[in-house]
């Protein structure tokens with residue numbers, strides 16, 4: 001009989017979270033990377049080799065003293081920054097109201113962007129209106145930037161008679177054709193190859209239409225991510241591919257999604273310029289996205305970005321993070337709170353004060369409350385009215401298949 005050989009087994013320490021419930025989290029205080037560390041390469045000439053340091057370092061603009069520094073400072077005017085702050089505040093207040101609705105049974109499920117508000121908002125603001133957005137469920141903020149009506153967003157989350165997809169999507173899985181905001185898919189990651197494909201079509205047609213997409217650290221462990229990067233590397237379409245590394249994929253730590261190097265560095269192997277950016281720094285996010293768009297528009301193709309952040313809230317209304325991570329971990333995150341950081345920067349440059357902030361908060365709060373009441377008039381989960389059951393069968397197939405027809409007849413609708 002042949003003797004079986006034993007091989008060294010993988011240690012179980014791979015992929016574990018550094019801190020668990022009851023531990024004191026520590027991320028080393030503040031970031032060691034400084035805004036002056038990294039240059040801003042010429043976007044119209046930059047190749048992947050020029051971004052080796054940008055993929056392992058961290059692009060920042062706002063320093064620990066809330067001042068904008070370094071080559072990546074986008075030099076935004078007051079109006080743009082205040083607008084950005086307003087969008088972020090609107091998203092946070094909106095999210096809180098929606099979660100309350102879920103807790104009181106008015107809608108079935110909810111996902112907040114808490115702690116990640118700057119990402120989709122700054123990045124969408126840096127784009128042009130003809131650009132296409134391929135989001136995951138944590139970028140609803142892009143819709144505020146593109147001007148979607150809040151009542152319509154709430155009606156979608158409830159799935160009531162005014163929901164533009166008539167309850168056929170999960171709440172928060174928005175779709176909004178007018179804003180070029182592509183339907184969010186429940187199977188995570190599909191949006192990356194779709195964004196690359198549409199960008200290829202845009203280049204083929206000679207249009208100045210750039211695509212942007214986001215997926216999470218956990219999702220980047222899927223094949224979809226690599227298929228998209230491979231096509232982006234080969235065909236060099238005008239696309240901006242973001243991996244939002246928020247440390248967690250529900251209860252799975254980001255250490256289980258990649259083997260040591262940063263998420264950004266993986267793009268270099270595909271010969272795609274790759275940047276790593278502080279995802280809680282509104283100005284840095286705006287700046288890298290403008291840079292990537294300039295490259296795409298100049299015909300230089302894709303940019304790969306790791307957005308380094310922390311998921312401050314639960315994964316969704318169905319999740320309880322106290323079961324797998326210290327409850328106050330967010331307080332130790334060196335990137336801080338994105339809303340607070342832009343607010344403090346605006347105060348530092350004397351464009352903002354607590355009084356203006358409180359007044360804006362009140363204005364948004366009223367706006368959200370009014371929209372919430374208006375949306376509920378079209379029905380909520382607790383008290384209806386509900387869309388008719390016949391909508392299960394309509395508007396999906398042009399020619400209804402026999403088995404669906406049979407089911408409809410059986411239901412008598």
Ligand SMILES: Cc1ncc(C[n+]2csc(CCOP(=O)(O)OP(=O)(O)O)c2C)c(N)n1
Nearest residue numbers: 138186187188216217218219246248249250
């Ligand atoms: C293909 C697929 N697998 C699993 C799931 C269940 N699921 C939904 S979100 C999620 C975690 C995703 O984590 P990450 O990509 O890090 O994004 P985050 O929620 O942190 O933004 C999982 C496993 C799914 N929706 N689709």
Ligand SMILES: [Mg+2]
Nearest residue numbers: 216217248249
């Ligand atoms: Mg994640």
